[in-house]
Amino acid sequence: MTIINFTPVSSLLGGLLIGLAVIIFFIGNGRIAGISGITNNFLFSTVNRLDNFLFLLGIILGPLLYQFFTGETIPFVIDSSLIPLVSAGLLVGVGTAIGGGCTSGHGVCGISRFSSRSIVATLLFMVAAIVTVYVKGMI
Amino acid sequence: MNRFCSLVSGLIFGLGLTISGMTNPEKVINFLNVTRSWDPSLAFVMIGAIAVSAPFFYLVKNKNKPWFAESFSWPTLKEIDSKLVVGSLLFGIGWGLIGLCPGPAIASISFIHHSSFTFILAMFAGFSLVRAYNLLK
Numbered sequence: 001m002t003i004i005n006f007t008p009v010s011s012l013l014g015g016l017l018i019g020l021a022v023i024i025f026f027i028g029n030g031r032i033a034g035i036s037g038i039t040n041n042f043l044f045s046t047v048n049r050l051d052n053f054l055f056l057l058g059i060i061l062g063p064l065l066y067q068f069f070t071g072e073t074i075p076f077v078i079d080s081s082l083i084p085l086v087s088a089g090l091l092v093g094v095g096t097a098i099g100g101g102c103t104s105g106h107g108v109c110g111i112s113r114f115s116s117r118s119i120v121a122t123l124l125f126m127v128a129a130i131v132t133v134y135v136k137g138m139i
Numbered sequence: 140m141n142r143f144c145s146l147v148s149g150l151i152f153g154l155g156l157t158i159s160g161m162t163n164p165e166k167v168i169n170f171l172n173v174t175r176s177w178d179p180s181l182a183f184v185m186i187g188a189i190a191v192s193a194p195f196f197y198l199v200k201n202k203n204k205p206w207f208a209e210s211f212s213w214p215t216l217k218e219i220d221s222k223l224v225v226g227s228l229l230f231g232i233g234w235g236l237i238g239l240c241p242g243p244a245i246a247s248i249s250f251i252h253h254s255s256f257t258f259i260l261a262m263f264a265g266f267s268l269v270r271a272y273n274l275l276k
Contacts, residue, residue: 004176005169007160011180014159015187021152022192028144030205031212033152035242040266054142055149056245062153063162063249074157076247077165080254084236089244089258091233093265096241099226100216103240104152106227107185110214112193120219121227128231133171136236 022109025055034105035059036096095125141207153246159184162246164238171235 025033029051042052063074079085096102099121101110106125110118160166160180169178205211234240239247239258247255 001174002176003179005166005178005180007178007180008183011159011183012187014155014157014161015184015189016191017151017155017158018184019155019188019191019195021148021150021155022188023195024144024151025148026195026211027199027205028148028207029141030208030210032214033148035152035240035245039241039245039262040270043263043266044270051141051145054145055152058146058149058151059153059156059242059245060248061150062155063157063246065150066154066157074250075163075165076250076252076255077163078239078252078254079164079237082257085254085257086261088233088237088239089261090265090268091229091236092240092244092258093233093262093267094269095226095228095230095233095265097226097266097269098222099230100223102230102242103234104242108188108192109196111185112189113196113214114193115214117216117219117223121223124224124227125231125234128228129171129235130173132232132235133168134174137172137175 018104018108019112022104022112032105032109034101034109036092036102037100037105040097099125144207152242155184155188156243156246159187162243162250164243167234167238167240167243171238 022033025031038052038055041047042049042056066072067074101118101121106118106121111122156162161184166178167181169176170181237258241262244255244259244262248259
């Protein structure tokens with residue numbers, strides 16, 4: 001194992017901002033900033049639809065605003081083969097809907113509340129993702 | 140005011156994702172690639188976020204009302220059931236396959252990249268499948 005592209009400072013700073021966003025959304029609107037849940041509710045529920053839309057719009061505007069002020073191009077390097085893309089999207093959609101959360105809802109908000117459900121969920125999706133990357137790397 | 144709060148929270152969330160590097164699937168895959176060439180950076184995203192929000196959730200416990208809404212929506216589920224386990228495992232496999240989870244997937248709409256749209260449409264299809272299943276049950 002070798003360590004590559006290590007950016008602890010910017011990643012920590014980004015994490016602090018995500019934590020701040022979680023705080024503002026909860027103290028302001030009383031809601032957990034779980035992106036899979038917010039997206040799911042935006043698509044299928046009329047409750048808080050405008051709030052869900054604005055939150056998601058904010059997430060989309062985030063990278064654009066960063067690009068605008070820094071002039072940097074944000075790297076987006078992705079495996080573009082159709083079958084892995086579609087399978088991954090389906091698995092992420094089905095999995096987060098069944099499991100009730102993703103990296104934000106369970107991984108950040110849930111762990112911050114010391115929820116045992118979220119701690120178990122986070123451990124499981126981390127292990128599953130690491131094993132998947134390991135296996136995909138062998139093929 | 141709650142509308143403004145939603146937009147600002149989302150905006151700060153999106154900036155955080157961008158600055159942290161989570162919006163690049165390649166960096167996420169390198170983070171998950173612990174046995175080969177490993178980029179541990181993204182562990183710091185979680186550490187940073189939790190360092191801020193854990194004390195907050197502790198302090199806010201005794202407050203009875205948020206600023207711009209009637210009540211706090213605290214998650215109510217407590218039980219570790221098979222749905223949580225199966226769902227989280229499926230999500231992890233999907234995350235590891237491409238390196239996108241829901242937050243960065245939504246943020247990646249800003250890149251106007253065909254792979255991002257394909258992933259998001261498949262993710263919406265996944266949400267719909269579970270919803271259809273729950274309705275039919």
